[in-house]
Amino acid sequence: MGTPIPERIARHCADAVDDHADRLVELAGSLHAEPELAFAEHRSAEKISGLLEREGFAVERGTAGLDTAFVARAGSGPLTVAFCAEYDALPGIGHACGHNLIAASSVGAGLALRDVADELGLTVLVVGTPAEEEGGGKIVMLDAGVFDDVALAMMAHPAPIDVAAPRPLxxxxxxxxxxxxxxxxxxxxxxxxxxxxxxxxxxxxxxxxxxxxxxxxxxxxxxxxxxxxxxxxxxxxxxxxxxxxxxxxxxxxxxxxxxxxxxxxxxxxxxxxxxxxAPDYAELRHDPWLSATYRDAILELGRTLLPPEQERVLPAGSTDMGNVSLVVPSIHPAIGVESGGAVNHQPEFTAACVGPSADRAVGDAAVAMARTTAAAAVSDEQRERFLTRTR
Incomplete structure (x- = not known):
């Protein structure tokens, strides 16, 4: 990894995710079993925010005037990271884009850093962002100032393969x-x-x-x-x-x-x-340092990534995380699940977003995002660069 983090912190991130594995798997499965559409994710938002609240996060619901948005907060350091949770599904085919796994991995990353947030000088946010599939919940929240004090943001999106820096349009x-x-x-x-x-x-x-x-x-x-x-x-x-x-x-x-x-x-x-x-979604721009650091972290977990030269020509969809990335240094890697050749927005991919491969994806993405954030926190140069954005 470009900026090594103390072995104790690296181990803590992995152990914390492992300690919460059952709850994360249960959350992902529960969201999958009860899919909800854009701006109507009432049960989903409550499942996620309720878990975080029970784990000691301070939770604000109804953020930016959106009934199904929330911000969960832990720590009080000057460097604020936002792990974006998505949880809306698609009409007719449910979680065929794997947003149940996005939510669970972002919760996992937040839990991984909760107990070391103050030591690392972090404020850890898990931001519940509704309506990615239609309506652009992140755009509404961005315009409302939810990301004004955020120094870096990230989430991991399920896909048939692992890609460190996909290129959403x-x-x-x-x-x-x-x-x-x-x-x-x-x-x-x-x-x-x-x-x-x-x-x-x-x-x-x-x-x-x-x-x-x-x-x-x-x-x-x-x-x-x-x-x-x-x-x-x-x-x-x-x-x-x-x-x-x-x-x-x-x-x-x-x-x-x-x-x-x-x-x-x-x-x-x-x-x-x-x-x-509808609100226009911008292209997504990965922060090069964060992306490279995530790449190292996910490789350390034994995953195989698409080579960078293939990333540039890989077909991609679109996301309202793009709008966030134009304002806040961000990453949006793809975390692979075994889908038998199915791709996002196919019913077979819905089926792939539960089970052992999906469970592993949640844990690996959570650990890699947490370690990437910790690396930013302990690097004097990168910490200063990220803090400059919020001053």
């Missing part, structure tokens, strides 16, 4: 709605203004435009409402589209292109349209 999500005029599809179709046609024109324009997208730009979407009856000219249609790009500048250019496609549907049919935008 910037993301914009739009709900598109066209409004036209209904009419009888046989008796008087000429009196109708067809909102389904508007959506079709937009989809075709987006589809043929993919040839001209910039590198790493992606567009994908679904129709959520296409009409009510085949004998009525559709007057109200809706779709949701995601746009991804390597950085926020590229994302802005992509949004402008897609908006023109949406406008084309309205111009071609005479419909009106409206766009409802």
């Amino acid at each position: 910037a993301l914009a999500e739009w709900e598109i709605r066209y409004r036209g005029t209904p009419s009888h599809s046989a008796m008087a179709p000429h009196l109708g203004v067809n909102a389904a046609d508007a959506l079709t024109v937009a989809e075709v324009a987006i589809g043929v435009g993919r040839q001209h997208l910039e590198p790493e730009q992606l567009v994908h979407g679904i129709v959520t409402h296409g009409g009510d009856a085949p004998n009525v000219v559709p007057a109200d249609t809706r779709a949701v589209y995601d746009m991804r790009a390597p950085d926020v500048g590229s994302l802005e250019r992509l949004q402008a292109r897609v908006r023109r496609c949406i406008e084309a549907g309205a111009v071609a049919t005479g419909c009106s349209f409206e766009i409802t935008a």
Whole structure:
């Protein structure tokens, strides 16, 4: 490891996680068994915050005006670390992104450092961040000042393989709605203004435009409402589209292109349209020193990491942790689980997020994040660098 930590501290981190292993496994399994969607994770938030409260953390619930957000605090040192816990699931397929494991590993990291926080000059936060899959809970909390005093932040995300520094993309999500005029599809179709046609024109324009997208730009979407009856000219249609790009500048250019496609549907049919935008997710930027230190720590635990040159070309999703990383030095490594070839957001990955491999991932991620934080605390140079951010 770039900055060695005292063997006693390193051993304490591992022993503390091992001592709490049963509770962490039980937490991950309980979250998995009762998946909840974005901004409605009431049972999940209470399970996590309740455990931390019972373990001596001071817990603030309803943080940033979000019912299912919380901040749990231990220690009183000047260097504040935030372990971000996610716990929202996906519609229909539950914890197919493994947020149950994210929550448990962040709790584990917090518990690993709780008893040595003051010795290391740390304030340890476990920050409950709802709605990563949809809505951007971290963005709301960032805007509300929750991360203002945080010097470094981290979390570990389950994946089919271990990756020290994956490259999540910037993301914009739009709900598109066209409004036209209904009419009888046989008796008087000429009196109708067809909102389904508007959506079709937009989809075709987006589809043929993919040839001209910039590198790493992606567009994908679904129709959520296409009409009510085949004998009525559709007057109200809706779709949701995601746009991804390597950085926020590229994302802005992509949004402008897609908006023109949406406008084309309205111009071609005479419909009106409206766009409802969710908060934009920024690309994620790993702090190089934290990332290298985590890499050393996870390798010491016997894991095999993807080589750095392959990290740069590995396909990635998106996360609201990106917004945090543009403000707070952060890492967001991927912790591998045995998934039989399944990837995130597949039902088979849901099944992989419980069991022995998932349990090991929770413990290893917790220990590696705790040791990475301890290394930052004992390095005079890095400690000063991180503290400068909060002054």
